[in-house]
Amino acid sequence: MNSNAHVAIVGGGIAGASAAYSLSLTQQFDRVLLIEAEPQLAMHTTGRSAAVLTENYGAGPVRPLTAASLSFLHDPPESLVDGPLLHKRGLLTVATRPEDHAELEKQLAAGTKARHPIIELGTDEAQLLAPHIELTASHRTMWEAESHDIDVAALHQAFIRGLRLHGGEILTSNRVDSAHRNTATSNDKPWRLETTKGPISVDIVVNAAGAWGDLVATTAGIKPVGLQPMRRTAFMTASPFEGSGRFPFLVDVLHRWYLRPDGTQFMCSPADEIPSEPCDARAEEIDIARAIELINAETKLNIRSISSQWAGLRTFGPDRAMVIGPEPTEPSFVWCVGQGGTGIQTSPGAGQLVADLVTLANPGESFADTGLNVSELLPDRLRG
Ligand SMILES: Cc1cc2nc3c(=O)[nH]c(=O)nc-3n(C[C@H](O)[C@H](O)[C@H](O)COP(=O)(O)OP(=O)(O)OC[C@H]3O[C@@H](n4cnc5c(N)ncnc54)[C@H](O)[C@@H]3O)c2cc1C
Structure with missing residues (x-):
């Protein structure tokens, strides 16, 4: 990654906010931009959940991602929160x-x-x-x-605070209408996003557009995954x-x-x-x-x-699991979609995984004892 690298995360729900926060923490990007179509963040699925954390729910990669999220959920960095994110319920x-x-x-x-x-x-x-x-x-x-209520607004806000603390930017009322690859010979950055408020050039696009994930991919010339x-x-x-x-x-x-x-x-x-x-x-x-x-x-x-x-x-996703990781034929386009019914409780882990896959090409140490099989999340599994 060069020190002038820019990354844009499309979608300001919990998936986009957590990915943007984790990417900003790496300090490998000169600009981390979280771009949201609506005037407010988190007004679609993220603002409408049942707000439950249950470690014994979900198949495949859900439990490892939940396991990787527990330390943040139970013990978030003090600078990011005003109180606990979890309240024990049973x-x-x-x-x-x-x-x-x-x-x-x-x-x-x-x-x-x-x-x-x-x-x-x-x-x-x-x-x-x-x-x-x-x-x-x-x-x-x-x-x-050990099941808990999650304070979803506070969790989302924690990611946003962390993103801002690490120099990230948030653009609301700014729909990404399309994304184009610049030619290899051009001096501009690889991706040009056409947005409501004008074009933005970046090195990496993270697609965290929730229900709109396949539409965002299509406008970027990337094959949908079948959300x-x-x-x-x-x-x-x-x-x-x-x-x-x-x-x-x-x-x-x-x-x-x-x-x-x-x-x-x-x-x-x-x-x-x-x-x-x-x-x-x-x-x-x-x-x-x-x-x-x-x-x-x-x-x-x-x-x-x-x-x-x-x-x-x-x-x-078509196999009910999330789709997280770089598009095989276009690795500067990174998926973070298909959160299904567990996108809140898995968000710290999913955001971390996006950052690890972008900067290390592999899951980092947060996933060491979780049993994560990253191939169950990568888009590669859905490409024939
Ligand atoms: C009733 C209900 C109960 C649930 N209960 C739980 C629970 O108990 N525990 C749990 O963990 N999960 C639960 N979930 C699931 C959880 O809410 C979701 O998995 C999670 O919120 C998905 O987050 P997201 O960021 O992917 O999507 P969203 O929150 O929908 O965010 C996507 C964002 O992308 C933006 N966007 C789309 N296209 C563009 C574009 N072109 N340009 C810019 N921005 C764009 C949208 O405006 C939107 O804000 C529940 C969901 C529901 C509906």
């Missing part, structure tokens, strides 16, 4: 019907090997933790004590229970619904996955109505009204 998974017990056993088996294992709880013990569900003899439950945005619905409702702010996160073992206490309310979701185009996602009334019916049937919330509703796009 997660109770419920198998309601006998036919769901096999899935619970599968998840238990995977979770017993974890650093913080999942344990099965008897229904009496689980009932004390979760008065908002009626547990009967046909229920089985498992408990992950699929999936809409997920959520809403808030008042809690009918005293002290429910201390209740655990409650999730159905087959992920048909979940509830997260939030002060005197519950955030509820039918955990739906509805294919969508990249867009400013909105909750559909029919999905909210179905969710209320389901959650009322399975819990004691007795929802009659809701106070707010929203939807967000969880975007997946």
Whole structure:
């Protein structure tokens, strides 16, 4: 890397912010630019999540990336935060019907090997933790004590503060409309980005555009990887229970619904996955109505009204894993997309991995004991 190198990160959600922060920390770039189309950062999927950290969730590279993120999440640099990023919550998974017990056993088996294992709880013990569900003899439950709520706004802000402290720049209301390769003979930098506010020349482009990742690639002449945005619905409702702010996160073992206490309310979701185009996602009334019916049937919330509703796009690669790393035929175009349903809890690790792959060409020491197999993330796996 020459000392005059410039890097642009396209997309100011959690993926772009964490990558920009980690790239700025390397001190290998003269300019680190975070470019966001919207007037505010994090207003798409990042601002719409359930904000949960669970070490025992996700397949393939998700757990290694989560493991690599834990030290930042638990113990962020003091200069970047005003308080903790995590608040202990605990997660109770419920198998309601006998036919769901096999899935619970599968998840238990995977979770017993974890650093913080999942344990099965008897229904009496689980009932004390979760008065908002009626547990009967046909229920089985498992408990992950070390699950936390993440303060997503503070986490995103920590990356932004760190980026600014290390000299990075943030450009909002600035859509990247296209990217062009300058010719090898030109004296200009390799990439010319056409943006709302004018052209920008850089050496490296990091694509962290979430649901728009394939569109950004296409405008740069790079083959899409096959991202699929999936809409997920959520809403808030008042809690009918005293002290429910201390209740655990409650999730159905087959992920048909979940509830997260939030002060005197519950955030509820039918955990739906509805294919969508990249867009400013909105909750559909029919999905909210179905969710209320389901959650009322399975819990004691007795929802009659809701106070707010929203939807967000969880975007997946074709094999459901993230796509992180340089495009094989054009290594100065770097992917950081497909964060799916775990982009918040994996963000410190994913951002670090982008910086490692750009500057070292390999995962660095943060990934030493995580079991990361980087080939499960590299775009190479999706190129025939
Ligand atoms: C209901 C719900 C619950 C979730 N719960 C959790 C959870 O509990 N834990 C967890 O870890 N994850 C969770 N997730 C997933 C998590 O929110 C996402 O994985 C993560 O936010 C994705 O971040 P991102 O930066 O890739 O995308 P985004 O936040 O969408 O950011 C992409 C940005 O790129 C910008 N952009 C696009 N095109 C351009 C362009 N051409 N020029 C400039 N900017 C551009 C967009 O405006 C956008 O701001 C949840 C998601 C949803 C919807």
